[in-house]
Amino acid sequence: MRPQLQFPLMLVALVGFMAALALLFILVQVGLVTLAFAKLGLSPAQGFALLFATLLGSGVNIPVVRTGLLVRRPVLRGFTSFGQLRMAAETELVPQTIAVNLGGCVIPCLLCLSLVSRMGAPAGLLLATGAVTGLCYALARPLPGRGIAVPVLLPPLATALAALLLAPPELTAPVAYVAGTLGTLVGADLLHLATPRTRRALDAPVLSIGGAGTFDGIFITGIVAVLLA
Template structure:
């Protein structure tokens, strides 16, 4: 007679394989791709992984730089409270949220703006002698092209303030770099144009356009933050690998 408590169905092995697959797809593969991209720009594998972790963690940090006099509506969530009625029975009542007005705050995101900017400057200064004046001209051309494209496709967003389509910056960076920039400086041009072009065109230029800026109604407007961070990261990494 078989004891049902000792029958093996393979469920534990399957669960472990599933978790291992998730770890590979969500952790190991992205880290490996980013490390490979940064290695083409002169960083070691350890430095690349460390910088990737700093960027991912830094996406949660917004540094305020300006508080506007413009007031925006902040919606509070609906609260539910449970009370006892006259018969001693419990009942749940929804309280209507009391919306409030707050001054709009502008900030820069640590992982989506500050660190990519510092990396771009570091790479440019470190490779200045090899790039030369002509190379800087091509990098500037690619940056302007990506910025113009991101400005064309970026939109004010109700939840995030500003939104840039995830893969559009990477696609525009690849086209502008692969077909126009000389091969020796393509990785550098791809990173600088992909990150800074996305930020300048998708966020900064949008904020400098009154018609679009006035359509942003979120209390916190973060340059390189939610809605743009993914585009900056994908453009900076994929464009370098494809260049």
């Protein structure tokens, strides 16, 4: 009888341990993000609100312009067969739209604008942003149907190094965030989406600036670069 009692207890203990581990991971992640925002001059409440708004806004794409291309979009259509409603997967041609992602583009750009208004635009910021832009442009890869993918580790490391080398010590954190965020947005998204060849290769109804494949890159580059700077 004892083994039968131990197994459920071990299972409950294992589930509890995994839940605690997941909670600890989330708390550490949130703590690191709020620490990064604190280095930018934001209070813990402001940092948490910004983090929440960024994650919530990652699912919101604001249409800006149509590219003039027609792409296929999968749809489900219903039809009646032997008196029963059935569904079939089909495709339809729709105009391709370029949008901006609220969490991956609009909110980070507003924070960058606020930081630049406080510190100005020193030469180190311009040089660092240009360097990150060139690096992200070279590393970014369009993935058909998914978006533009950016490596996770190299851009934030390069951004932090550029900020440490080019910015005054008191400005390394804001320079790292602005250079990492704008450099990834411009290098990975804007410069690639500006070419018809890339827009056709992506073959997606909505091309989101700061969304899909680059959201993680923009978010992680900005935050990690600040922590390292």
